Amino acid sequence: MDFAALYKSKLTTPEEAVKVVKSGDWVDYGWCTGTPNALDKALAARMDELENVNFRGGVLMRRPAIFDVPDVADKLTWNSWHMSGIERKACMEGFGFYSALRYSELPRWYRENVGRINVTMIQVAPMDAQGWFSFGPQASHLKAVCEASDVVIVEVNKYMPRCLGLYEEAIHVSEVDMIVENDEPMPQMGGGAAPTAVDEAVAKLIVEEIPNGACLQLGIGGMPNTVGAMIAESDLKDLGVHTEMYVDAFVDIAKAGKINGSKKAIDTGKQVFAFGAGTQKLYDYVNNNPECMSAPVSYTNDARTIAQIDNFISINNIVDVDLFGQMNAESAGIKQISGAGGQLDFVLGAYLSKGGKSFICCSSTFKKKDGTLESRIRPTLETGSVVTDARPCAHWFVTEYGKVNLKGLTAWQRAEALISVAHPDFREQLIKDAEKMRLWRRSNKR
CATH class of the missing domain: 3.40.1080.10 (Glutaconate Coenzyme A-transferase)
Structure with a gap:
């Protein structure tokens, strides 16, 4: 032909x-x-x-x-x-x-x-x-x-x-x-603003949990980007990539000599992704690069695929979380701001991986339009907010005040753990809310 x-x-x-x-x-x-x-x-x-x-x-x-x-x-x-x-x-x-x-x-x-x-x-x-x-x-x-x-x-x-x-x-x-x-330059997606002190604090708590030979999935946002930057400057080695979205952070980690995919049981040596967007640096790197493997999302995000990769580390953001451990990554009340994406798939897949961990992270607070602070850890999600990660699925949760493993905790343990990493200014009120909701035991630490 x-x-x-x-x-x-x-x-x-x-x-x-x-x-x-x-x-x-x-x-x-x-x-x-x-x-x-x-x-x-x-x-x-x-x-x-x-x-x-x-x-x-x-x-x-x-x-x-x-x-x-x-x-x-x-x-x-x-x-x-x-x-x-x-x-x-x-x-x-x-x-x-x-x-x-x-x-x-x-x-x-x-x-x-x-x-x-x-x-x-x-x-x-x-x-x-x-x-x-x-x-x-x-x-x-x-x-x-x-x-x-x-x-x-x-x-x-x-x-x-x-x-x-x-x-x-x-x-x-x-x-x-x-x-x-039609020849038109590729649209650019930068890394956003410089990392904040909160981003760096959260990233540090996550990076210290990553072993040599781990396989990485990074979500979109300042915190995952900051994690990537810290990994690039770390002593970690023999890392792999299996991710939904390929972002600039992976290019930086690879160019720092941290990625070779040698420990991956499947797709050994390959950086696997469903889609990617970033700066021209990323587009130049993935072009005709045999180290990079573009794959359908039904493969990259399948928990059964992820489970085959030991020490899988998944890192994603959320908007807020309630004391039940329900996590919202896609809406502000009834206002849809992103989507379900693959976050839940990676939360589930990382836990199925031998040695795997999923980290859901957020700042402990956000600033409202009037300048006041509001906690991202709430008694209940705002009316209309979407549950992206159901409470039985959550593994590690991280704010700038610490990290907690939520897997398998009973209701009162979960509430205590979440409140322990809330902003100190909101902890007493959250305890009172937990008491009203019958999520707080008398013997809980105050």
Whole structure:
């Protein structure tokens, strides 16, 4: 087969490609750095001809042009698998909604539950000599999306890194219906602000629990980033990576000579991830790097996969926790701010790992708009808040005031442990709340 000729026969303009979209269609916009750009702009230009178009995507790093069409809420709905700040604004504007699902379930859901997708538009890396387009740093669930689609349109971008993997990390030109070309630099996701004293205190408590040869999973946020920075400067060695999201911290740890994956029982020597986003440093590092393995999220986040890796260390953030040990990582009351993602999968998988530990961390307090402090450890979660990690699942919990192992504790022990790492200004009130809730024994330490 002449792949170059096949490519040429399917090449078209963004304006021509988006003509396949009809009113009432379901259109998949891929994921994170794979969200289309030229196709998005072309589709936005003809949205006045359409109505009730339903989009799926997640972790947006740029505001799509379709979000800015007139009367947007009458024209479309955006259905997010995991929300970024851009998508939170879409919810506030009345056309964005969160789709609740464990991230690991996405490939199966697309194959078994979605029915059909009318059109899929995704960014890919340039075609190789064998006719394959790499999905770049987001194998995630994209192969399953394409299989479920009536029409697949790829937007080829020379800046998209080519990420290697074992399966479902690419799509063949024979499986694509239309091709457009648009070279646009990759969106950048930096490490955020400099670490705070709280970030550093929490990170120190976690890093001292990590043994040589451990396998790491880091979530998104200042604290996991700070943990990564400390690991890069530590004496740890022979570390591995098996994570949902690949972030800049892993590049720093690898370049510091800490990562070789030699102790991993599976995927030995490989840094495995479902998707990635960061600075140009990350995109350059994963490009054609045989040490990095892009894999479907149904593999990376499966607790059964994670359980096969000894000394698995999972590190994630939450918004708040109540005295029952219910942990919320995705909402502020009824306001959805992120998503379930894979946190629960890694909490469960790390505990199943021989020597494994999951760490859920947060600052003990946060500052309200009026400048007052409020505890992240609450008697009960705020009305409407979502339970991301159910209380039987929690393992280690860490604030700047200490770390506690919650696994298997009875109700009064759990309340005592959580209060022991709360901000001192809130402990007495939390004890009173625990007493009212019958979670406090008279013999508990005060």
